[in-house]
Amino acid sequence: MDSNMMTKTAELEESNFPNKIENGLRAAYHFQQLQDHSINEVLWACVTLMWMLMNCVHGIIKAIFSLCQRI
Structure with missing residues (x-):
């Protein structure tokens, strides 16, 4: 190298x-x-975070499809 x-x-x-x-x-x-925090609070925080991440990924996928349709 x-x-x-x-x-x-x-x-x-x-x-x-x-x-x-x-x-x-x-x-x-x-x-x-x-x-x-309690286990329920941690679980709720994890579920909320996963929901937010899923929405972000969904938005990114929609943006990619939108760009692909313009090409």
Whole structure:
């Protein structure tokens, strides 16, 4: 493998460290928040989140079909 390619890959990975650390801290914080709630509250939060994600995916699929129809 070319040494320039290895250097660029290492630089790109190092630039993502702050994002990975931030995401890890957010996940730990949310995990702690989940532990402070009852099982029913956690279940309701999960169901609500899945519903929102499903609506987002549905919107993305509709947008893709709309773009495909224009082409």
